[in-house]
Amino acid sequence: MSIKENLMHVKQNIADAAARIGKKAEDITLVMATKTVDAERIREAVRNGGHIIGENKIQEALKKYEVLKDEDAAWHFIGHLQTNKVKDVLKFADLIHSVDRLSLVEKLDQRLLKEGRSTDILIQVNTSYEESKYGVAPEEAISLVKETSRYDTLRIRGLMTIGLFTNDEVKIRKCFKLLKDIHDSVIKEGIDRVEMQYLSMGMSGDYQIAIEEGASMVRVGTAIFGARNTPDAYYWPSEKVERK
Numbered sequence: 329m330s331i332k333e334n335l336m337h338v339k340q341n342i343a344d345a346a347a348r349i350g351k352k353a354e355d356i357t358l359v360m361a362t363k364t365v366d367a368e369r370i371r372e373a374v375r376n377g378g379h380i381i382g383e384n385k386i387q388e389a390l391k392k393y394e395v396l397k398d399e400d401a402a403w404h405f406i407g408h409l410q411t412n413k414v415k416d417v418l419k420f421a422d423l424i425h426s427v428d429r430l431s432l433v434e435k436l437d438q439r440l441l442k443e444g445r446s447t448d449i450l451i452q453v454n455t456s457y458e459e460s461k462y463g464v465a466p467e468e469a470i471s472l473v474k475e476t477s478r479y480d481t482l483r484i485r486g487l488m489t490i491g492l493f494t495n496d497e498v499k500i501r502k503c504f505k506l507l508k509d510i511h512d513s514v515i516k517e518g519i520d521r522v523e524m525q526y527l528s529m530g531m532s533g534d535y536q537i538a539i540e541e542g543a544s545m546v547r548v549g550t551a552i553f554g555a556r557n558t559p560d561a562y563y564w565p566s567e568k569v570e571r572k
């Protein structure tokens with residue numbers, strides 16, 4: 329199947345899942361997870377209906393951005409963000425999905441103040457409680473949202489999570505339901521400057537489930553570009569080296 333056909337298929341699945349809960353296809357934003365995909369294949373996807381590029385690694389993203397920056401696409405950063413990469417992520421990212429700790433918020437703020445601008449972010453929550461996944465603990469998510477909301481340089485636009493990797497649909501749904509609950513609680517709190525527009529959850533294996541549970545943004549790679557050669561462990565290191 330071509331990238332174009334895969335995209336059409338994914339979009340149809342998105343529309344179908346949305347319809348099941350009384351939403352429209354347009355209510356769901358598709359982010360293409362493009363790690364390991366070369367620039368020319370990403371270009372093909374952009375020209376065939378994929379309008380958001382989601383990258384995981386800063387160096388890889390910057391290289392592709394150099395080649396593709398004139399294409400009609402927005403750029404999201406969906407990988408783990410190290411504090412020493414803050415300057416580089418701001419060179420290309422329109423939305424950062426992975427803000428998960430105050431030390432990172434502070435570093436982003438410092439850099440944005442220097443540049444005299446602001447940026448859009450999502451707060452990443454570790455809904456699966458797995459050690460190997462990044463994200464703030466669910467119990468600490470609302471307080472991180474509140475603390476982050478005090479920084480004028482950062483606009484919180486929603487929440488992000490990576491669901492549990494399992495075939496057990498009940499367990500997957502539990503992660504997504506948890507993120508939706510936190511999302512609803514944040515709205516209830518009515519925190520100044522915080523907008524809960526995006527609930528970024530769901531990947532190739534579970535995006536339809538995620539939509540049924542309230543996702544308004546899904547991140548899909550394999551179902552568009554085919555299987556990757558590089559193991560995801562390279563992108564999701566199991567050691568939280570920075571977090572002590």
Ligand SMILES: *Cc1c(COP(=O)(O)O)cnc(C)c1O
Nearest residue numbers: 361406531532533547548549550
């Ligand atoms: C790779 C990746 C995805 C997409 O994964 P697929 O299973 O290939 O669809 C989504 N989100 C993040 C954070 C990723 O790293």
